Amino acid sequence: PITVKKICCIGAGYVGGPTCAVIALKCPNIIVTIVDLNQARIDAWNSDNLPIYEPGLDEVVKARRGKNLFFSTDVDKAIAEADLIFVSVNTPTKKSGIGAGFAADLNYLQLATRRIAEVSTSSKIVVEKSTVPCRTAESMRTILEANSKPGCHFQILSNPEFLAEGTAIQDLFAPDRVLIGSLQTDEGLDACKALMSVYSNWVPTERILTVGLWSSELSKLAANAMLAQRISSVNALSAICEATGANIDEVAFAVGKDSRMGSKFLKASVGFGGSCFQKDILNLVYLSESLHLPEVAKYWRAVVEMNEYQKDRFAHKVVETLFNTITGKKIAILGWAFKKDTGDTRESPSISIANHFLSEKARVTLYDPQVTESQIWLDLTNYGEVPAEPIKPHVTICESAEEACKGAEAIVVCTEWDEFKTLDWEKIYKNCPRPAFVFDGRLMLDRKALQKIGFSVVTIGSGDRP
Numbered sequence: 001p002i003t004v005k006k007i008c009c010i011g012a013g014y015v016g017g018p019t020c021a022v023i024a025l026k027c028p029n030i031i032v033t034i035v036d037l038n039q040a041r042i043d044a045w046n047s048d049n050l051p052i053y054e055p056g057l058d059e060v061v062k063a064r065r066g067k068n069l070f071f072s073t074d075v076d077k078a079i080a081e082a083d084l085i086f087v088s089v090n091t092p093t094k095k096s097g098i099g100a101g102f103a104a105d106l107n108y109l110q111l112a113t114r115r116i117a118e119v120s121t122s123s124k125i126v127v128e129k130s131t132v133p134c135r136t137a138e139s140m141r142t143i144l145e146a147n148s149k150p151g152c153h154f155q156i157l158s159n160p161e162f163l164a165e166g167t168a169i170q171d172l173f174a175p176d177r178v179l180i181g182s183l184q185t186d187e188g189l190d191a192c193k194a195l196m197s198v199y200s201n202w203v204p205t206e207r208i209l210t211v212g213l214w215s216s217e218l219s220k221l222a223a224n225a226m227l228a229q230r231i232s233s234v235n236a237l238s239a240i241c242e243a244t245g246a247n248i249d250e251v252a253f254a255v256g257k258d259s260r261m262g263s264k265f266l267k268a269s270v271g272f273g274g275s276c277f278q279k280d281i282l283n284l285v286y287l288s289e290s291l292h293l294p295e296v297a298k299y300w301r302a303v304v305e306m307n308e309y310q311k312d313r314f315a316h317k318v319v320e321t322l323f324n325t326i327t328g329k330k331i332a333i334l335g336w337a338f339k340k341d342t343g344d345t346r347e348s349p350s351i352s353i354a355n356h357f358l359s360e361k362a363r364v365t366l367y368d369p370q371v372t373e374s375q376i377w378l379d380l381t382n383y384g385e386v387p388a389e390p391i392k393p394h395v396t397i398c399e400s401a402e403e404a405c406k407g408a409e410a411i412v413v414c415t416e417w418d419e420f421k422t423l424d425w426e427k428i429y430k431n432c433p434r435p436a437f438v439f440d441g442r443l444m445l446d447r448k449a450l451q452k453i454g455f456s457v458v459t460i461g462s463g464d465r466p
């Protein structure tokens, strides 16, 4: 049997960082080195100010850093020393070339794979941690075999990550399952056992699932597509609720009570965001099309289209309710992250909603407890592709929700941060022009209490009048 003593993780992002920090915590006998090409990110991992905000992460990193957990930019050294290498690099949607807008960009993954082949002087287990299209392991193996030194052998495993941001540490401590895919050869199964022995330090054996490589790769895309599909379904129903007087929370509760359905992931919203759902569904759409399955592609594409519709629909509703114009009006957006308890803004619905308001020439004030001002500007300018100057006079980034809401004709809640529940809404009301509107895009506020104060309240999926 292969004993894993040294692990290298390539990619110190939202997945590589927390995942391998938890492995270091749970496996004190394994030396874990997380590497990245991005010096600033590695410096942050080595500082008191970690590069990502995730509840519980600081404690885990502090407990093991410098003991059996290391962060470094010396990618080659960490690869050379490791017996097992996680590849946790980004696999974003391709922006140009074949499959642009749909296919996963596998350039980072391939560069990392090539580096592994080039600097390895001993055999390794290479683990796909990144989310990849089905059969990526095959191309990784070709790259590894074509570039390896004599006597070096590589076994490739697929071990997709199912953590959600904001609850990453909790998810890693007690995962619903750990999935490991391998070739069903003797060598493949030996490699699979080696990775199982790492996880079995804290994950009960019955939660470690072993399957074939291609099933494992596809399961990750399938899980995200089906989770997102539930949200799009409930969001589609929220539009029917608004038009009929039904209430989406009541409908979702009733539907979710069916034990075949379950109650989770049925919360209507301004639309789903985050770096995974849209990217992985588009990836699945592209895969289906490449496999000449246009009906399958069309089915999954509709999940993303419904999400776009929901974001647009919400923004339109704000304009419509404010008597069909928001030109020159002050609108407060509460929440910029794609969900609570993270500072991540990738594909956040707040970005599209703010852009919509700006295109209507509103004055937008923004507040988020975790997102930095520089990140908000990167998002508003699409990372420098849109000039900042024309929008600058119309945007104010605030230090508190109260400041953002001062004088606003509409307060628009886009992220479900807990602190928005306990704001001093009476005081906020006093500082707003009349009529004072609150748009609850997360169904999180006490509608009746706000109405009692005097607010007109518009909630996603509620047919009640404001």
Ligand code: NAD
Pocket: 010, 011, 012, 013, 014, 015, 016, 035, 036, 037, 038, 041, 075, 088, 089, 090, 091, 108, 109, 111, 112, 129, 130, 131, 132, 161, 162, 163, 164, 165, 275, 276
């Ligand atoms: P990320 O962008 O936060 O991190 C990726 C890191 O890899 C970056 O810091 C980048 O500098 C580094 N990198 C890229 N190429 C490299 C190379 N050749 N050598 C060394 N470092 C390199 O991305 P992420 O959110 O951590 O996602 C990583 C993968 O995990 C993606 O495939 C994603 O789909 C998947 N995933 C993400 C989540 C999530 O919640 N974010 C959950 C499950 C799976």
Ligand code: UDX
Pocket: 161, 162, 163, 164, 165, 166, 224, 227, 231, 264, 265, 266, 267, 268, 269, 270, 271, 272, 273, 274, 275, 276, 277, 338, 339
């Ligand atoms: C998702 C998957 O949940 C996770 O398993 C996978 O590994 C990565 O992708 P993440 O994107 O981090 O995780 O967060 P998630 O909790 O899934 O939320 C995604 C988006 O859906 C957020 O914008 C969230 O607000 C929204 N959402 C979620 C809803 O609108 N309604 C819900 O009921 C649940």
